[in-house]
């Protein structure tokens with residue numbers, strides 16, 4: 111079976127020489143049936159999957175990267191659920207939500223998670239891959255007769271399932287909503303819990319503010335409170351962790367588990383694997399090719415599902431979804447886990463204090479070695495970014511005037527104004543002239559996997575929040591710098607992208623013998639990437655304390671003790687797992703003071 115997808119927003123048949131049509135071997139063989147031709151109605155190409163032989167020549171010839179052809183196992187055709195347009199994205203398989211259980215979904219972005227949610231919420235009637243036909247609710251029920259989904263869709267189509275949905279892109283909220291936070295929460299509050307929940311999550315100081323004037327983290331918490339305050343039968347949380355620090359992530363995960371009614375369905379899409387693991391009762395892995403096709407796996411137990419995802423192999427489907435497994439190298443003790451590739455000091459600082467707009471930060475002495483990645487952990491508003499900016503100015507002061515330190519910074523919040531140039535291409539070339547050349551590390555490791563090569567002609571003002579974050583991260587990583595400060599590099603990235611970015615950061619600091627400071631709230635990424643960590647404590651917005659860098663185990667123990675959370679290791683993959691509060695492991699690890707197992 112073949113899936114041929116054309117991204118019509120990229121396809122420009124009036125500007126190219128129609129290479130896709132001219133070079134197609136089926137077309138050239140002068141058979142009566144063509145595999146690809148111009149549709150007389152749209153003036154754009156159309157690919158006939160039943161004639162196409164899947165040689166991929168058109169994909170390689172297209173100067174705008176508008177085509178994708180995937181050859182898939184024939185068995186998948188029985189699982190076709192939905193198709194957008196003639197040569198559009200195709201979804202196979204649907205997860206089965208279960209009452210009273212949190213269903214976690216893990217997978218790359220762009221492989222149909224949103225489509226899946228829309229179908230399960232009854233917002234989209236699936237056409238079962240037949241894009242020519244508009245399917246009806248009765249047809250859907252007929253298709254699922256005899257399966258677990260039949261009863262579920264019966265309820266959905268008889269309006270017995272009310273949906274509460276926490277959307278993915280929280281920063282879009284101020285564009286569509288205005289008014290006081292308390293008024294918006296009161297409107298959403300059908301269970302009489304909104305204001306109490308808001309105060310539990312530290313939102314009391316912003317209740318009287320307009321929703322247009324609050325931060326991403328506050329917006330995230332407000333939307334979670336609003337969703338939990340609805341009386342619903344299906345609760346959907348799409349990336350509930352973005353913009354939240356570790357303490358807030360664990361808190362909202364506990365609230366979701368506690369407050370979603372037992373007689374309701376709930377679905378969580380999340381890329382922080384430690385959090386997803388903590389939140390979910392079951393896992394569905396979604397795999398495929400972003401923008402081309404996506405497949406929902408069978409339902410696995412949480413531990414098995416996440417481990418199979420990291421292994422890159424789904425046993426129930428007998429399907430390899432990635433060439434290499436992802437492993438957290440816990441047993442290794444390479445030098446980089448203990449103070450950088452070399453122990454040669456790269457930057458050193460004495461204790462110092464910064465006072466800024468009523469905020470005070472006291473910093474203990476420390477150093478970073480060449481090739482070292484130091485993780486920075488602590489709540490939002492505790493001075494993490496202030497600290498690294500100060501380091502940069504301290505290094506610059508020690509240099510001759512004409513020798514500025516080459517510093518690369520990815521801020522936490524990204525807007526079009528932070529970019530120096532107008533288009534994606536100009537910004538990438540400006541950061542690294544080789545970034546759009548195939549075969550270079552910048553292109554192969556960053557620009558291509560992030561899909562930025564497809565957006566090269568776009569202006570930054572036209573990009574979505576996720577695309578802006580990816581561009582900002584790409585620009586900061588591909589720069590030839592001496593010091594990197596990456597504030598939440600994992601924001602908006604899916605699990606695979608997070609882990610590949612983590613590898614890039616580790617590799618580039620080691621190979622160039624430079625140092626990186628990474629502010630990150632995804633503890634699996636900190637664990638995967640950092641040799642040492644700095645723990646920031648104190649009262650956000652008032653007074654922060656930055657401890658000296660500590661070995662990973664010591665630092666994590668200190669940090670997790672403050673949060674009163676314990677982690678254990680998964681024996682197969684080495685990934686860190688959060689212990690359920692008051693479980694045997696939790697109590698035992700607290701007793702012996704091992705909050706974090708290495």
Ligand code: SF4
Pocket residue numbers: 130133134135136137145146157161162163164165166167168169179
């Ligand atoms: Fe023609 Fe299909 Fe080959 Fe494209 S992949 S060149 S449409 S046969």
